[in-house]
Amino acid sequence: MNILKFITAGSVDDGKSTLIGRLLFDSKAVSHDILHTLERQSRNKNAGELDLSLLTDGLRAEREQGITIDVAYKYFNTSKRKFIIADAPGHVQYTRNMVTGASNADLAIILVDARQGIVEQTHRHSLIAALMGIPHILVAVNKMDLVGYDEQVFYKIALDYQKLAQKLGLQEVKIIPISAVVGDNVVHRSNHTPWYTGETLLQHLETVEISHDLPEDQARFQVQYVIRPGHDDYHDYRGYAGALRSGFFRKGDRVRVLPSGIETTLKAIEVHQKEVAEAFAPQPVVLHLADDIDVSRGDSLIRVEDAQPVVSQDIELEICWMSDRPLKVGDRYLLRHNAAHTKAVVKEIYHRVDVHSFEPHAIDAIQLNDIARIKLRTARPLVFDAYRQNRASGGLILINETTFDTVAAGMLRELPREEPATTEFDI
Amino acid sequence: MSRSFDYLDHLEAQAIHILREVAGQFERPALLFSGGKDSITLVRLAEKAFRPGKFPFPLVHVDTGHNFPEVLAYRDQLAKKLGEQLIVRKVEDTIKRQGLTDGSGKFPTRNALQTYTLLELIEEFEFDACIGGARRDEEKARAKERIFSIRDEFGAWDPKRQRPELWDTYNGAIRKGENVRVFPISNWTELDVWQYIRREQIELPDIYFSHSRNCVVMPGGQLLAVTPHIRLDSEDITAVRNVRFRTVGDATCTAAVESRASTIEDIIQDILTTKISERGATRLDDRLSEAAMEDRKKNGYF
Numbered sequence: 001m002n003i004l005k006f007i008t009a010g011s012v013d014d015g016k017s018t019l020i021g022r023l024l025f026d027s028k029a030v031s032h033d034i035l036h037t038l039e040r041q042s043r044n045k046n047a048g049e050l051d052l053s054l055l056t057d058g059l060r061a062e063r064e065q066g067i068t069i070d071v072a073y074k075y076f077n078t079s080k081r082k083f084i085i086a087d088a089p090g091h092v093q094y095t096r097n098m099v100t101g102a103s104n105a106d107l108a109i110i111l112v113d114a115r116q117g118i119v120e121q122t123h124r125h126s127l128i129a130a131l132m133g134i135p136h137i138l139v140a141v142n143k144m145d146l147v148g149y150d151e152q153v154f155y156k157i158a159l160d161y162q163k164l165a166q167k168l169g170l171q172e173v174k175i176i177p178i179s180a181v182v183g184d185n186v187v188h189r190s191n192h193t194p195w196y197t198g199e200t201l202l203q204h205l206e207t208v209e210i211s212h213d214l215p216e217d218q219a220r221f222q223v224q225y226v227i228r229p230g231h232d233d234y235h236d237y238r239g240y241a242g243a244l245r246s247g248f249f250r251k252g253d254r255v256r257v258l259p260s261g262i263e264t265t266l267k268a269i270e271v272h273q274k275e276v277a278e279a280f281a282p283q284p285v286v287l288h289l290a291d292d293i294d295v296s297r298g299d300s301l302i303r304v305e306d307a308q309p310v311v312s313q314d315i316e317l318e319i320c321w322m323s324d325r326p327l328k329v330g331d332r333y334l335l336r337h338n339a340a341h342t343k344a345v346v347k348e349i350y351h352r353v354d355v356h357s358f359e360p361h362a363i364d365a366i367q368l369n370d371i372a373r374i375k376l377r378t379a380r381p382l383v384f385d386a387y388r389q390n391r392a393s394g395g396l397i398l399i400n401e402t403t404f405d406t407v408a409a410g411m412l413r414e415l416p417r418e419e420p421a422t423t424e425f426d427i
Numbered sequence: 428m429s430r431s432f433d434y435l436d437h438l439e440a441q442a443i444h445i446l447r448e449v450a451g452q453f454e455r456p457a458l459l460f461s462g463g464k465d466s467i468t469l470v471r472l473a474e475k476a477f478r479p480g481k482f483p484f485p486l487v488h489v490d491t492g493h494n495f496p497e498v499l500a501y502r503d504q505l506a507k508k509l510g511e512q513l514i515v516r517k518v519e520d521t522i523k524r525q526g527l528t529d530g531s532g533k534f535p536t537r538n539a540l541q542t543y544t545l546l547e548l549i550e551e552f553e554f555d556a557c558i559g560g561a562r563r564d565e566e567k568a569r570a571k572e573r574i575f576s577i578r579d580e581f582g583a584w585d586p587k588r589q590r591p592e593l594w595d596t597y598n599g600a601i602r603k604g605e606n607v608r609v610f611p612i613s614n615w616t617e618l619d620v621w622q623y624i625r626r627e628q629i630e631l632p633d634i635y636f637s638h639s640r641n642c643v644v645m646p647g648g649q650l651l652a653v654t655p656h657i658r659l660d661s662e663d664i665t666a667v668r669n670v671r672f673r674t675v676g677d678a679t680c681t682a683a684v685e686s687r688a689s690t691i692e693d694i695i696q697d698i699l700t701t702k703i704s705e706r707g708a709t710r711l712d713d714r715l716s717e718a719a720m721e722d723r724k725k726n727g728y729f
Contacts, residue, residue, distance in 0.1 A: 001433060001434055002433065002434055002437075003434045003437055003438075070571045070586055070587075070589060071571065072567075072570045072571050073563045073570050073571075073613070073614065074564075074570065075563070075564045075614070075616045082434045084614055096591045097591070099591060099593070100591040100592055100593060103593040103594045104594060104595075224444070224447040224448060224450075224451050225447045225450045225451050225476075225477075225483075227477060227479070227480040228480060229479045229480045229481070230480075233479075234479050237479060239480075241447055241476065241477070242447065243440060243443070243444050243447075272475050273475075273478055273479065280432075282432075282437075282440050283432070283436075283440060284439075284440050284443040284444060284447075284475070284476070297451050322591055334600065336596055336598060337596070338594075338595070338596055339448070339451060391594075392594075395593065395594045395596065396596070397591075397593055397596050397598060399598055399600055403602075404598070404600035404601060404602060405590055406590040406591050406592075406593070406598045409591065409593045
């Protein structure tokens, strides 16, 4: 059994919480006591039937206002898969939450209200899904009950979305007509839509192939922590602990330490204190090197024979800006790229992307929720791959220097390589 | 070579990654150890993350004084076996020192009072990160909390000021006075924890398994262990039942469930067929209001 992590995105009142409630309820993931609480709350709020959206609106402030404030994580499983749902609110001002949920998602459910069709929020959510490199998109055309289960309405929306998906270069899109309130085509197939013979929403979630989209030929490892026991039994023990971010390593491999560029050999690989011949992403490992060289937290180990990462202090990236304070040329930020940590200064703002037309627009300052392309200069060289090629080594965050808040998600772009990495940063 | 990696491997890898980030990013972290199955799981994960080295943090226990003796014995034995530092601070002492009002009534809980001791501990040892075994599936307010959860100097959680958490890149940068609560098993469910315990053959305190115990039968049908910490009246009904505990906490507010499950395998079967959530079955304190946990967390509760 494996895990599918998915995110749900939709506008206010698209019925997102109801859909999740329906999934949990129909797949019998709701326990009796929670159901009782739900019944009581449904009565408190308005006389009527069970309000499934109350299953996910966790905070009192949310219940009072009938909205969702923050990403909520929910868990359920069927006999086929374990599911982790990141429920991201639909309000414009909470785009950052969708980005948060999207960063770890294998799949995005984008909700469209059948009565409204594709709206600005659909564009925004799809753009973010594309930007964050979510491999699978499921468009749930919801509230089909309110348009009389009209086939034409559904196909019109499907056609419109197809155009949008092509424009954004989305990798894989599935479109399903549903009603979360009634339960049509969510877990159970609906009698109301005889013209739809495809999978139900849950069937799709259960069977969609989670292409392990991490590249096999890019062995990437970053040191998180150096293990030095210091007692006599392990006198010379010096292990580099971290997770394999992509690819695989074998004992005896020639490896390069970056950004220093020094080469050495992998003397041993440990997984849970047992020596192994090979380790693969995303296993946590402890690596041992043949030579006594200077390696510390944040340094990368790369297999010499693999495709090499970019090593550079000048980086171009797409960002989603998450702060009220605008970003301008000359601003300084802390930068965290997995375990690597450095400072960065904004050298250039190329453009922001219009969330409706997806066209670039020149701007001077980047505002909250903007998606933009910028150039940074970092204090230390970063070792990375383009996000589009490798989600595990192409993402970074920017941090405000004084509040320490996370202010941007950054997706690195490939730079033209002028010099080989090994010569550029030799000590 | 087989590259099979199932969902427990994924959850484990994520937790180890998080623990190593704590070690890499903080000066003085601590692992909050309650003796419950979730913190016991954390200890196993810490062994996987840092052995053969020592843990880069001590184990810290906030002792409510209302613990089950089996759990305290387990705690001391485990710390000894691990060869790691164990720090214990008692809620009792905090109550005296700060002139707090102890829980009262028939079932005096110190659940909320733990917060004061925890904040004292953080101040005394200048802990900048406290690792805990909370899971998002436990409760609705937990479901919204980040893995690195920033708390202000009063330990308070502000759901509206949470930092976005992207990929597996964790931002542990804090200002003076702030600290971070870190939840490496956020994405695990109760069942995942039990399946991991089974796979790893982790030993647990006996009270997790079926045993015969004298209990108060509460009006709602819940079973509360008869301990010196509660006050029995003549109208209370007590009965000896075969019970086990699903969670281990303050003995005055953690109910037992009737069960004949005597092995981990039995417990997993129990959970698969049970219809009541973990907190619903066992926590009397969350019933007080629908926002009980949310309120406690805003006050600095774990």
